[in-house]
Amino acid sequence: MKRLLNNRHFLGLLFMLPAGVLLLVFLTYPLGLGTWLGFTDAKIGREGHWIGLENFQFLVGDAVARLSLFNTVFYTAVASVIKFALGLWLALLLNRHIPFKSFFRAVVLLPFIVPTALSALAFWWLYDAQFSVISWVLTKMGLIHRYIDFLGDPWNARFSVIAANIWRGVPFVAICLLAGLQTISPSLYEAAALDGATPWQRFRFVTLPLLTPIIAVVMTFSVLFTFTDFQLIYVITRGGPLNATHLMATLSFQRAISGGSLGEGAALATLMVPFLLAAILFSYFGLQRRKWQQGGRD
Amino acid sequence: MSNFSRRDFLKTSAGAAAAGTLGLGGATIATGAYAEGKWVPEKGAKLRVLRWKRFVQGDEDVWAANTKKFTEKTGVEVRVDAEGWEDVRPKAAVAANVGNGPDIIISTNEDAHLYPEKLVDVSDVCNYLGGKYGGWYPVGKEYCTDKGKWVAVPMGVAGACLVHRVSQMKAAGFDTFPKDNAGFLKMCQALKAKGTPVGFALGNATGDANTWCHWLVWSHGGKMVDKQGNVVINSPETIAALEYGKQLYETFVPGTLSWLDPNNNKAFLDGQISVTNNGISIYYAAKNSADPKIKEMADDIAHANFPIGPVGRPTELHLFFPQMIFKYSKFPNAAKAYLAFMMEKEQYEPWQSASIGYVTQPLIGYEQNAVWKSDPKGVPYKDLMKNMLPGGYDGPMGYASAATLADFILVNMVAEAASGSKTPKEAAERAAQRAQRYYKV
Numbered sequence: 164m165k166r167l168l169n170n171r172h173f174l175g176l177l178f179m180l181p182a183g184v185l186l187l188v189f190l191t192y193p194l195g196l197g198t199w200l201g202f203t204d205a206k207i208g209r210e211g212h213w214i215g216l217e218n219f220q221f222l223v224g225d226a227v228a229r230l231s232l233f234n235t236v237f238y239t240a241v242a243s244v245i246k247f248a249l250g251l252w253l254a255l256l257l258n259r260h261i262p263f264k265s266f267f268r269a270v271v272l273l274p275f276i277v278p279t280a281l282s283a284l285a286f287w288w289l290y291d292a293q294f295s296v297i298s299w300v301l302t303k304m305g306l307i308h309r310y311i312d313f314l315g316d317p318w319n320a321r322f323s324v325i326a327a328n329i330w331r332g333v334p335f336v337a338i339c340l341l342a343g344l345q346t347i348s349p350s351l352y353e354a355a356a357l358d359g360a361t362p363w364q365r366f367r368f369v370t371l372p373l374l375t376p377i378i379a380v381v382m383t384f385s386v387l388f389t390f391t392d393f394q395l396i397y398v399i400t401r402g403g404p405l406n407a408t409h410l411m412a413t414l415s416f417q418r419a420i421s422g423g424s425l426g427e428g429a430a431l432a433t434l435m436v437p438f439l440l441a442a443i444l445f446s447y448f449g450l451q452r453r454k455w456q457q458g459g460r461d
Numbered sequence: 462m463s464n465f466s467r468r469d470f471l472k473t474s475a476g477a478a479a480a481g482t483l484g485l486g487g488a489t490i491a492t493g494a495y496a497e498g499k500w501v502p503e504k505g506a507k508l509r510v511l512r513w514k515r516f517v518q519g520d521e522d523v524w525a526a527n528t529k530k531f532t533e534k535t536g537v538e539v540r541v542d543a544e545g546w547e548d549v550r551p552k553a554a555v556a557a558n559v560g561n562g563p564d565i566i567i568s569t570n571e572d573a574h575l576y577p578e579k580l581v582d583v584s585d586v587c588n589y590l591g592g593k594y595g596g597w598y599p600v601g602k603e604y605c606t607d608k609g610k611w612v613a614v615p616m617g618v619a620g621a622c623l624v625h626r627v628s629q630m631k632a633a634g635f636d637t638f639p640k641d642n643a644g645f646l647k648m649c650q651a652l653k654a655k656g657t658p659v660g661f662a663l664g665n666a667t668g669d670a671n672t673w674c675h676w677l678v679w680s681h682g683g684k685m686v687d688k689q690g691n692v693v694i695n696s697p698e699t700i701a702a703l704e705y706g707k708q709l710y711e712t713f714v715p716g717t718l719s720w721l722d723p724n725n726n727k728a729f730l731d732g733q734i735s736v737t738n739n740g741i742s743i744y745y746a747a748k749n750s751a752d753p754k755i756k757e758m759a760d761d762i763a764h765a766n767f768p769i770g771p772v773g774r775p776t777e778l779h780l781f782f783p784q785m786i787f788k789y790s791k792f793p794n795a796a797k798a799y800l801a802f803m804m805e806k807e808q809y810e811p812w813q814s815a816s817i818g819y820v821t822q823p824l825i826g827y828e829q830n831a832v833w834k835s836d837p838k839g840v841p842y843k844d845l846m847k848n849m850l851p852g853g854y855d856g857p858m859g860y861a862s863a864a865t866l867a868d869f870i871l872v873n874m875v876a877e878a879a880s881g882s883k884t885p886k887e888a889a890e891r892a893a894q895r896a897q898r899y900y901k902v
Binding site (some may be wrong): 186210221225226227260290292293294310312313314320328400401402404405418420421423424444 | 465550558575634715718864
């Protein structure tokens with residue numbers, strides 16, 4: 164026993180055990196169970212039987228499920244790109260010497276701190292067909308003559324929920340990128356300035372390459388959060404109008420929990436995994452390349 | 462009626478009558494199920510009850526008071542938890558699945574048909590109550606019986622009537638609310654022409670949208686499935702319903718495609734719509750409002766039952782509440798005693814009054830309850846369980862009907878056709894395809 168406890172390898176394993184058990188119980192098991200359920204016809208309150216790919220076959224042929232896939236990809240793509248652009252811009256601004264710097268940095272985080280369900284409720288009011296303050300202001304200013312149907316028209320609704328998601332997601336991107344910016348040594352900028360680099364060149368050849376690792380991590384998370392978004396949609400539209408804002412996560416919940424078709428909902432959730440994996444792989448093997456980070460090309 | 466004789470009936474109803482009179486003097490006399498010792502709670506019994514969260518405050522207060530009364534009489538401690546009504550169903554299903562949870566769950570719609578084998582047979586309670594209070598409405602029996610056994614005790618329905626503004630209806634040239642579909646459409650068109658449009662939810666609004674969309678389709682003779690559970694939604698009757706719905710939609714206030722359950726309440730109380738479908742909660746809110754303007758509106762609010770369509774009989778859908786005792790409960794007798802106690806007239810009547818009729822009774826005898834006499838405006842809600850068809854009409858209740866409703870298949874169909882994003886024919890075809898999946902198994 165004593166010899167065993169003196170063994171480095173054994174001790175290492177022993178110390179890793181708690182973490183391993185945690186991961187196994189709280190991550191691997193639920194994920195495995197969810198995937199398994201996707202291959203069964205489980206209902207809430209009734210155990211399922213293995214039915215192979217039937218759920219997946221049905222989902223591929225189901226117009227609502229296909230629409231939800233389109234909505235999810237569209238939602239994630241548009242929201243992530245804009246969140247990245249705005250986040251980076253905000254981070255660059257906050258990185259400068261501005262008065263009340265810490266105050267502004269704290270304030271920027273607010274949307275991220277407010278519980279999503281609450282901010283979603285606020286947006287639900289902002290977009291209300293009858294009580295929208297946006298419509299009200301525009302009408303009072305004489306710019307429009309009837310209230311904007313934010314959530315009643317499929318495309319309006321999509322962009323409205325995307326706007327809400329951006330509002331909520333920008334601070335996360337901005338603050339993380341700001342942290343990245345602060346790790347870049349000022350001497351590099353000085354050297355670049357001495358070499359006569361323009362501000363754009365300084366950004367392009369100093370800031371961006373050094374920021375890429377952070378960008379990779381931040382955007383991976385951002386894409387994951389956006390792709391799996393649930394609360395905003397559930398509160399603001401419930402997937403309506405005409406399922407135009409149903410994301411895979413919300414549809415999965417609707418089918419599995421409200422509708423009781425646990426197997427089908429699990430299958431739909433499982434279908435999200437390949438997309439998420441692709442996003443992760445892209446960021447790890449793409450954005451993390453040394454060459455890219457050093458400003459080179461393949 | 463199996464274990465309840467006519468003599469028993471006379472005895473207890475006389476007792477109830479006596480209690481009623483004495484009750485006025487402030488005395489309480491133990492009557493009903495518990496006093497008769499029909500269900501003697503197990504020693505040391507404790508109950509946990511999960512129910513949907515109240516829509517009107519009076520409900521919660523009197524439910525708690527009744528529960529306290531039960532505890533005083535029986536010594537059985539009862540903890541009542543309440544959750545938003547849409548959250549109760551999944552919790553109940555999980556409780557059934559894992560075999561652990563509240564002893565009693567008051568859930569919604571066809572839940573008792575999803576896991577009947579996990580529920581305690583409550584035929585004795587239901588036969589007793591039915592015998593004592595004039596019988597159950599047939600629809601309640603459909604929701605709560607499985608293979609001839611009662612597996613849940615009906616609590617009633619939270620239903621919808623057509624809430625409308627009398628002054629605006631009169632201004633549009635209608636002295637009384639139309640009783641048939643044709644007249645109803647004409648009135649809505651007249652209201653729209655007067656600048657007081659109507660509004661019905663067409664978003665994924667579990668309560669309001671399902672209620673009126675089902676009325677629309679059913680009243681024209683359309684239905685999701687036939688008696689055997691074959692999907693028959695793509696029918697000429699459905700198409701006719703969707704054509705009617707299209708015309709009706711033109712009289713709506715803008716934005717109803719996005720409406721969820723709370724939207725019509727807000728719009729109505731703000732005076733933006735003249736007619737909508739809702740429980741009595743709009744009227745309740747207006748009547749009890751601190752804002753004198755809204756309080757004034759209460760006088761102008763009236764309720765009507767959904768009009769009757771070409772099928773020639775009422776075709777309404779309302780939110781049904783089954784009260785289920787789970788087999789895993791260690792105290793089934795205490796649970797039965799509790800449900801019987803809560804459903805007895807002495808408890809049910811004041812509870813119903815306190816919630817100003819938000820819940821319509823499942824027992825025919827309760828049509829005489831005080832709540833239907835206290836405020837004439839609430840009277841249309843009295844007949845909801847008489848007027849309604851069971852969910853999943855005309856087929857069997859179960860997973861398929863529950864999933865079809867939860868997936869908004871019928872609501873989406875109506876919304877697609879009404880908004881013109883699909884033709885009625887296309888919308889009906891699509892609904893049939895979607896429903897087929899659930900009814901296939």
